Amino acid sequence: MLSTLFAVAATLAGAPVESAPALPPPAALDASAGAAAQTASLDDLARKLGGELEVEDYEAAFATLTAIHAHPDFAAWPQQRRRGAILLLGLLNADFEHYETALPLLVQATSWNETPVEVWMTRIQVEARLHDRTAVTRSLTTVIQRFPAKLPDLSKDFLIQMAGASDVAPDPAFDLRLALYEAGWRNDEASFVWAKLIDDLMKRDRTAEAIPLVALVTSPNAQLQLHALKRYDALMAQAGATEFDVDAAYEQDFEKDRAAAEAATGDKALEKRHVYMWALLGRGRDAEVLAMADESLARPDNKSDPEIADARTWIMDTRGRALMNLGRYDEALAQQQSAATRTEYNEDNVSQQINLGWLYLRLGRDADALAAVKTIGRDQASPYGVMQAVQVRGCAAHGLGNRSVETTAYAYMAEHWKDAPGAWRDALACKGDVAAVAALMLEQLADPDQADEAVAEMHTWQRPARLTDFDRRIDAVRTEAMARPDVIAARDAVARAYTVPVVGGSF
Incomplete structure (x- = not known):
């Protein structure tokens, strides 16, 4: 065209x-x-x-x-x-x-x-x-409003990414989310988009308009946010929400993913199969992940469709994670190295390069971790992605005793931590700084715009079957910081805690 x-x-x-x-x-x-x-x-x-x-x-x-x-x-x-x-x-x-x-x-x-x-x-x-994501957001909003017939042709991944971005100016971000909703756009993976729109409307004293959105929040992780944070209590009551059965919610979502993966056919099935593999990974069913990944990757590689190629790359990434959980570290590394060589929508695969750097950290190979992310900056990645790359850089430099690179990396993260709070928290944990992690959690819990991320981190998630030495060090610092009475009190003031039947999030 x-x-x-x-x-x-x-x-x-x-x-x-x-x-x-x-x-x-x-x-x-x-x-x-x-x-x-x-x-x-x-x-x-x-x-x-x-x-x-x-x-x-x-x-x-x-x-x-x-x-x-x-x-x-x-x-x-x-x-x-x-x-x-x-x-x-x-x-x-x-x-x-x-x-x-x-x-x-x-x-x-x-x-x-x-x-x-x-x-x-x-x-x-x-x-x-x-790299002007606010301008992109404004233009997307105009396209949706002026050319509604174009909406089905727009990449759902791109729409979800932009509508959920945390580094876009608040008003344009709200306008995009509202435009998507009013245009009738719906997607099973957009729960956090609607959760953000709920927040947008509540901040603007338009809570009544947020009530119908509750039904669109179908992801158990997003539902967990609405039920855990007390600021939503009045809204949830008005929406007729019942007591949250966390186990049932995650089981229902798991069965939905399984059915979708089994029903999908052709190249497009890769994406549905990957979603189900991720669900299996979260339940510690690593052997099943491996079997499904091997069967999926044995199919011909369709590089002509960027979305299909991207799904294949993420299957490789998930396969590598399953291999790590099974203790097959050399195979996991080889798989992640292979994923990092693939393109991402015809560009360098920054996501997999960052994940490769993180895997090197987990394996205690700090010099390799530093090399894996050395070229990633604002011209290659989103602000969120840059924070993750700099996290790898900072942790690796700390492990190597490279104070120059470490100082530069941590100074950047201290200034830009709101682009990826979890990356900043884990970077502080790399240095064993329990007090700094606790202080960050307290700051987040006191800020309505940050509390959801901190509260999610403080739920009781299932633990992976196998941790590396690096994992154990990070986990020990985070656990100690979150067990502090002042942090627990701050959490309890704004939210309620749940025990979640899946493994917690990873890099």
Whole structure:
């Protein structure tokens, strides 16, 4: 569709082409020729542009189009042709990965009422490349509201990620969640999106609007949050919620995952099977995880569909975790190393590289852990992902006695800890700092925006069957900090504790 838009924009600019372009790889395009071309008339430049597009000389076309846009007579050109040139230049800059130049052009193009949704999607891609997640959120909200028919085509993983992001400005985040709800978008994996929307509405004294959302919170982990935190008590009563049977909730969810995995067919079955494998992993049924993972990975690798390929990668990750639980450490490491070499939606697989770094930490291989995450920064990962990578970096540097790297890593985490509180807590535990972990828990419990994460950590979760020496050190610090009377009292003031029938969360 983007190539079709390219052809339309070229036509509007007065440079019709026979077919849509196949752009060359990104290059450092030289627009200097455009400066010399400014002595020509706009119509001459448009004809020149058409010829360049006809022979697929896109570097020259880019320079000519830049000259058209900078021409002193451009403002007097007919509106339709001006808009075509602006749109075409924005699309070309985006395709050539000149994102900072592309964005203002695409913002201008999307200000026109007739601009199609595909241009908005290109704008979103550019905003994502520039790591402006608040801008992405605002643009997504506009797409959902203005082009509701596009909603089923949007990646559910991307929607859940953006609607649940903690590093987006509060008002745009609320607007996106509300837009999804009002558009009728529903997804079994979106429970925490609706829990966040409940919080949004309660903060705005719109609790009555939050009541129907309670029924959409179907994940047992999210249900646990609503029943545990006392701030929801009045809402839950109004919603007619009964006493929470935590065992029944998790068992019902487990059976749902099992049935979905058994019913799924074709390549898309990998995602459902992975969800069920994760449920098995949480119940310590590691041999079953391994058997299902082996059967799934024996199928042909469909790399043409990014979502299917991503599901396969996460099956590899989960298989590695099961192998760790079974004490087969060398095999687990080999599996995680393999997962880390795969792409993630055609990009470097930062998630698996971070997980590989964490696995090296668990195995006491600090130098390898440091190497695994050394290149991961804000240009490669979300703020949450960066915190996790820096956590690995800080813990590894502490173990190696590398004070320079350790100091830099811990300074970053101290400043950005709200991007991933759990990463900061475990980084403090790496240093054996019980008092600092307890202080963090107290700060979180006193903050309504942070209390849910701290309360979830303080439930009684089932323990893994096997821990490494590193795991035991971290667990001992966290356990001691959370057993302090002042921390327990702070928890009890805002929440009630549950015993949960699954293994607690891992990195």
